[in-house]
Amino acid sequence: xxxxxxxxxxxxxxxxxxxxxxxxxxxxxxxxxxxxxxxxxxxxxxxxxxxxxxxxxxxxxxxxxxxxxxxxxxxxxxxxxxxxxxxxxxxxxxxxxxxxxxxxxxxxxxxxxxxxxxxxxxxxxxxxxxxxxxxxxxxxxxxxxxxxxxxxxxxxxxxxxxxxxxxxxxxxxxxxxxxxxxxxxxxxxxxxxxxxxxxxxxxxxxxxxxxxxxxxxxxxxxxxxxxxxxxxxxxxxxxxxxxxxxxxxxxxxxxxxxxxxxxxxxxxxxxxxxxxxxxxxxxxxxxxxxxxxxxxxxxxxxxxxxxxxxxxxxxxxxxxxxxxxxxxxxxxxxxxxxxxxxxxxxxxxxxxxxxxxxxxxxxxxxxxxxxxx
Amino acid sequence: xxxxxxxxxxxxxxxxxxxxxxxxxxxxxxxxxxxxxxxxxxxxxxxxxxxxxxxxxxxxxxxxxxxxxxxxxxxxxxxxxxxxxxxxxxxxxxxxxxxxxxxxxxxxxxxxxxxxxxxxxxxxxxxxxxxxxxxxxxxxxxxxxxxxxxxxxxxxxxxxxxxxxxxxxxxxxxxxxxxxxxxxxxxxxxxxxxxxxxxxxxxxxxxxxxxxxxxxxxxxxxxxxxxxxxxxxxxxxxxxxxxxxxxxxxxxxxxxxxxxxxxxxxxxxxxxxxxxxxxxxxxxxxxxxxxxxxxxxxxxxxxxxxxxxxxxxxxxxxxxxxxxxxxxxxxxxxxxxxxxxxxxxxxxxxxxxxxxxxxxxxxxxxxxxxxxxxxxx
Numbered sequence: 001x002x003x004x005x006x007x008x009x010x011x012x013x014x015x016x017x018x019x020x021x022x023x024x025x026x027x028x029x030x031x032x033x034x035x036x037x038x039x040x041x042x043x044x045x046x047x048x049x050x051x052x053x054x055x056x057x058x059x060x061x062x063x064x065x066x067x068x069x070x071x072x073x074x075x076x077x078x079x080x081x082x083x084x085x086x087x088x089x090x091x092x093x094x095x096x097x098x099x100x101x102x103x104x105x106x107x108x109x110x111x112x113x114x115x116x117x118x119x120x121x122x123x124x125x126x127x128x129x130x131x132x133x134x135x136x137x138x139x140x141x142x143x144x145x146x147x148x149x150x151x152x153x154x155x156x157x158x159x160x161x162x163x164x165x166x167x168x169x170x171x172x173x174x175x176x177x178x179x180x181x182x183x184x185x186x187x188x189x190x191x192x193x194x195x196x197x198x199x200x201x202x203x204x205x206x207x208x209x210x211x212x213x214x215x216x217x218x219x220x221x222x223x224x225x226x227x228x229x230x231x232x233x234x235x236x237x238x239x240x241x242x243x244x245x246x247x248x249x250x251x252x253x254x255x256x257x258x259x260x261x262x263x264x265x266x267x268x269x270x271x272x273x274x275x276x277x278x279x280x281x282x283x284x285x286x287x288x289x290x291x292x293x294x295x296x297x298x299x300x301x302x303x304x305x306x307x308x309x310x311x312x313x314x315x316x317x318x319x320x321x322x323x324x325x326x327x328x329x330x331x332x333x334x335x336x337x338x339x340x341x342x343x344x345x346x347x348x349x350x351x352x353x354x355x356x357x358x359x360x361x362x363x364x365x366x367x368x369x370x371x372x373x
Numbered sequence: 374x375x376x377x378x379x380x381x382x383x384x385x386x387x388x389x390x391x392x393x394x395x396x397x398x399x400x401x402x403x404x405x406x407x408x409x410x411x412x413x414x415x416x417x418x419x420x421x422x423x424x425x426x427x428x429x430x431x432x433x434x435x436x437x438x439x440x441x442x443x444x445x446x447x448x449x450x451x452x453x454x455x456x457x458x459x460x461x462x463x464x465x466x467x468x469x470x471x472x473x474x475x476x477x478x479x480x481x482x483x484x485x486x487x488x489x490x491x492x493x494x495x496x497x498x499x500x501x502x503x504x505x506x507x508x509x510x511x512x513x514x515x516x517x518x519x520x521x522x523x524x525x526x527x528x529x530x531x532x533x534x535x536x537x538x539x540x541x542x543x544x545x546x547x548x549x550x551x552x553x554x555x556x557x558x559x560x561x562x563x564x565x566x567x568x569x570x571x572x573x574x575x576x577x578x579x580x581x582x583x584x585x586x587x588x589x590x591x592x593x594x595x596x597x598x599x600x601x602x603x604x605x606x607x608x609x610x611x612x613x614x615x616x617x618x619x620x621x622x623x624x625x626x627x628x629x630x631x632x633x634x635x636x637x638x639x640x641x642x643x644x645x646x647x648x649x650x651x652x653x654x655x656x657x658x659x660x661x662x663x664x665x666x667x668x669x670x671x672x673x674x675x676x677x678x679x680x681x682x683x684x685x686x687x688x689x690x691x692x693x694x695x696x697x698x699x700x701x702x703x704x705x706x707x708x709x710x711x712x713x714x715x716x717x718x719x720x721x722x723x724x725x726x727x728x729x730x731x732x733x734x735x736x737x738x739x740x741x742x743x744x745x746x747x748x749x750x
């Protein structure tokens with residue numbers, strides 16, 4: 001393999017894929033980048049075994065080939081080089097030889113056949129999203145993904161693609177987020193309904209790479225999902241298992257309705273939660289026709305606090321307890337100035353929705369209450 | 374040929390092949406039998422066969438999948454074994470430290486080179502919950518292909534209780550195309566909740582002659598030396614390889630081990646002190662080998678005591694039969710079964726990074742008590 005390239009695009013390409021390289025693994029070949037040169041196109045692949053990041057760099061190719069080279073020394077060298085043209089070549093001993101106008105550097109590489117491969121062909125099921133839409137989906141849902149390995153299906157985001165909409169659902173058993181994005185421009189005749197549970201790590205990597213892109217193609221199959229941002233392809237394994245029937249746990253007819261501005265509500269919850277028990281972070285919402293009283297008490301330290309806020313409430317007087325952290329996180333992810341909260345009883349799930357629905361978007365958050373003594 | 378790298382073990386081989394050929398392979402297996410019999414070798418060979426691109430023939434040994442299993446780099450394979458806590462950056466999540474990753478990489482390289490290589494890390498006592506959590510995480514992600522994946526848990530008898538309980542989830546709700554294999558020396562050492570969900574397959578101790586032939590194939594040219602090593606290894610091929618790679622003469626290690634037993638009974642402080650000094654000077658693998666020799670010696674004594682002449686064809690140290698007979702005759706009150714357990718316990722303590730001096734002193738003192746049935750003076 002032999003090619004000439006400027007330092008800048010090569011460093012850019014390597015930095016893009018290097019984010020997935022594990023820092024400590026007994027599978028030492030994963031510390032490498034797999035580089036394949038075909039004509040004037042250099043394809044760089046990095047992986048942690050489950051997620052593959054693939055990008056291409058335009059080079060002046062002289063001799064096609066492939067190699068496996070440790071990412072860290074290569075990335076560090078390129079960072080320290082000024083903007084200049086460099087010559088890259090592989091030797092028979094699978095060493096990477098880099099020549100600049102003033103220096104020569106050798107990095108021992110490895111046999112490229114050791115590297116794991118992601119399926120090359122993209123799955124036939126293809127959908128296209130704008131960067132903003134996908135970014136909004138990730139921002140509003142991933143916070144509720146579970147970290148409990150004993151419930152693997154919950155450790156990812158359920159993405160259900162249908163002809164007309166994308167439904168994204170995340171839950172950790174205490175809270176649930178459901179976001180529906182309509183896809184009016186989609187060609188329904190070409191689409192089959194398909195759903196996958198995408199690991200959180202894949203979504204985090206995708207989120208980091210949505211900044212400079214316009215449209216993202218998403219390819220789906222039962223065993224993988226591929227996100228193509230134009231200059232980066234993320235191929236990821238998906239989580240196996242059955243996502244719980246989430247619709248069954250969403251109450252449809254909670255009669256008690258609170259409408260409140262998010263900012264003062266969140267600020268008050270934050271203040272009162274200082275006085276909450278540090279383990280369960282319990283804050284109690286006292287709902288009545290007079291408005292809302294937020295209170296908290298820590299019997300261990302004797303601290304207590306309460307605050308009254310104006311709000312519109314319709315329904316029976318009610319006291320309901322929530323984990324302050326979950327409540328604040330839910331409020332933070334409602335993209336609106338005010339929120340509608342609908343309650344059933346003190347022990348049943350409360351539902352949060354933005355007071356003003358954004359066109360083509362339907363967001364619902366569900367919070368399980370803490371049982372009051 | 375299926376399970377090609379597995380030496381002997383006709384019975385286990387037949388059971389496994391029948392399961393595969395009749396498409397009735399359970400999702401969880403417990404391979405049990407003496408150390409060095411080839412339990413982990415059989416597990417890896419099995420999944421290599423199932424993943425071979427030429428399955429049900431093969432494994433061919435040449436396709437990309439076979440080659441990757443050969444060097445333990447196949448994405449369908451995960452291995453867990455007892456690790457010292459210090460090698461985990463986050464014991465709750467099973468994340469390795471840099472040293473931990475390097476140590477395991479070396480074990481994989483050695484085991485890839487020789488499947489009978491003993492995977493053990495000094496100071497490792499238990500398989501921790503974090504290791505199982507990381508395994509569960511791996512298991513929950515669907516592979517690109519539908520070929521079976523294998524999670525191999527070596528020394529599953531050393532699963533911490535909470536780790537074992539976490540593993541239950543995987544046994545109860547296994548992912549598709551997934552195989553879990555546990556290994557242990559005896560099934561009783563496995564948590565009953567795990568054991569009852571596994572299909573048990575027993576592995577036999579390898580004969581001395583088989584071990585002798587294998588180490589000769591691996592470069593021990595001198596036939597008598599190979600035989601001596603095979604006798605010392607007590608059917609444990611992994612241990613035989615360790616002894617063969619040890620610069621110390623195998624016969625010297627054997628004499629030293631038997632001397633420890635003899636002087637434990639003599640209780641001569643000068644002799645014991647001299648042995649303690651020699652013991653301390655040994656490296657840790659030699660200390661482990663010595664304890665294993667003591668263990669097999671006492672086991673042989675127990676067989677001779679129980680079965681008399683009828684047991685002579687069952688003893689491991691058959692080249693020292695006369696000495697063994699004398700030893701048994703001189704200790705009429707001895708509880709050799711309890712004594713064997715003492716030596717095994719000492720070995721387990723050394724595995725757990727116990728102080729060698731203290732292990733030696735406790736062993737010699739307790740051996741006296743079990744053999745003479747009275748407290749040492």
